[in-house]
Amino acid sequence: MDKRAKTRQHIIESTAELFNKKGFAGTSMADITQATGLTKGSVYGNFKNKDEVATAVFLHNYQLIVEGIAAELKPRNSPLDKIYGYVAFYRREYQMMFLKGGCPLLNTAMDADDTHPLLAEQAKMVLGKWKKHLIRLVEKGQEAGEIDPETVPNRFAMMMISLLEGGIAMAKASGDHSYLFHAFEEIELRIREMSLIPVSGTS
Template identity: 45%
Template sequence: MNRGTTKAERTRNFIIERTAEIFNKKGYAGTSMSDLTEATGLTKGSIYGNFENKEEVALAVFEYNYQRVFKLVGDEVAKAGSFYDQLMVYGQVYKKVIGVIGNRGGCPILNTSVEADDTNVALQLSAAKAVFSWKKNLIRIIEGGIAAGEFKKDVNAEQMAVSIIALIEGGMMISKVTNDDANMNHVLLTVEALVKEIKLAA
């Protein structure tokens, strides 16, 4: 337990951690207050004493869920030496990510984006923020690789970044709806092929 946190912060974190999988699996609309009280063992009053409403819990949970995914990827990127190796992580590490998040309801960005589209502006904006952050990280790697002479100079960093994100998110959607991980493997091979295509010959 972190001694630097207050009791209120610890309670909030407890609620977030205990309800993270439920929200990711059932979605905002499908998650009831009874789901939250059952998962946490707390009363409705205790939960609302730490969060203004269910939407505030859902927003905090989404942040928690997607940060877990980003940390898994970020830890692998940090181990990679070259910019090429860093970018290749996105074609390779998601096999590990899927294993971690698969039983927890899948990709939180994908789940939240689909559910929040035109129905919940706050959740939609949170999902968009996560995508923008992901894109920014990819652009940084690609531009770093161009500057270091690892990638071709005419590479459109933003286009490449968006394409990688779209492939990964689309692959997870297809794999989930078909219940076939082979579809995701096909997509990840395509991501690797894209990265190899922009690499300058040694």
């Protein structure tokens, strides 16, 4: 990694939590220079503007979650168990996620909606990838005879994402984590209802 790439990565990593907590509008250039220890000129020497920094930070934060979920799902053998793995990941990581400002997908989608088209489009893209992955897991489970063929993959994926993100939003807004715990339990109930085989453990 050359010097320019290292500086860009330093800026991204140093402002990742900042943007996730304060949002695009709430994060000033002064905040960025303070967090990075760089001058405004140095930041703009590596990024065209704050928009470009925010987009890079969002993708960085999203990638960290992707890598965490991938690590959780990798040792799980069946599609059905991998779906349970999503719940296991959020159940284990939600406290750390809250300490860093919450879910970057939810935060960015809410922050950028109607105010920042580029970030909103990035959030939409990420949401689409997540949904497609869940749909494919359900389809694979159906092909393997693990999941009820009557289950509608798209509907299940939308339900699961809505419960997870809604639970995170309500828990963070109210300070009452039971909102999220109930979301976990509801998702696991729906998974059991569509399952054609017993699964050892839910998380």
